[in-house]
Amino acid sequence: MANPLYARMQATAARLIKSYGQAGTATRIAPPDPVNGGDPVGTAYPATLVPMSYAQKYIDGTNITTADREVYISSVGLAIEPGPGDIVTAGGKTFNIIAADPNNYDGITNVVFIVQGRIAP
Template identity: 35%
Template sequence: MTFNYAAIATAAADILAKFGADGTLTRKSAGTYNPATGSATPSETTTAVTACVFPYGDRFIDGTTITTRDRQAFIAASGVSEPREGDLFEWGAELFTVQRVKNLGPARTMVLYEAQVRLG
C-alpha cells in the first residue's frame, strides 16, 4: 500500500497560501566565464515562494548555531527548487540569509522545506 504524498504536498501548499505570505528566494551564482573578458558575469535567479515564518523558542537559541536573529521558515515545496545555504530570502520588509535547510519529502515527494534563516 502506498501513501499519496503528492496530495499532502498540495495540502501543505494550500495551508501556507491561506495562512502564510508571499516571499522570494534569490540565488546568486558566479555565472559563466567569458574568456574574452577574463571574468565571469554573476547572475541571480529569483523565485516566488509562499511561506510562514516564526521565531525560534528561547530553548533553541544557543547563540551560535541558532541566534536571536534567526527565524524558522516553512516554505511550500510545490514548484520550487530546494533552498540552499547562502540564498537570500525576502519576506515582508525583511531580508534573511538561508543558514540551513531540511527537506521534508517522504518517499521522494517534496512536501515542505524547513529553513533556518538569519536576519541581516
C-alpha cells in the same frame, strides 16, 4: 512512484502556508564565470512562505540566534530547492539561508521546505 500520502501532505502544507503565509521570493545566487569573472547573478523565484521565530529552547546563540527565523516555504510551484547560500525575502526582510530541510521522505515529493534564515547584514 510517488507515495500518495506524501502528495496529500504536500497539498495540506501548501494550503496552510497559503492561508497563513505571505508572498516572498527565494533567490538563487549563481557564482561568477570562472574564466571571464564578473559579478554573481541572483535569480529570484516567487514563493509562498511563513517566517516564524524559533522557540526559545532552540536558541543557543551560536547555531541559532535570536535574530534567526524558521521559514516554511511551500514546495508547490517553486522551481528550486532552497538551500544554504540562497536568500529568502519575506515581509520586507532578507534572510540568508543557513540550513535547509526539504522534508523529502520518499525521494520524490518535497512536502515542504523548512529553512533557517538569518537576517542579512
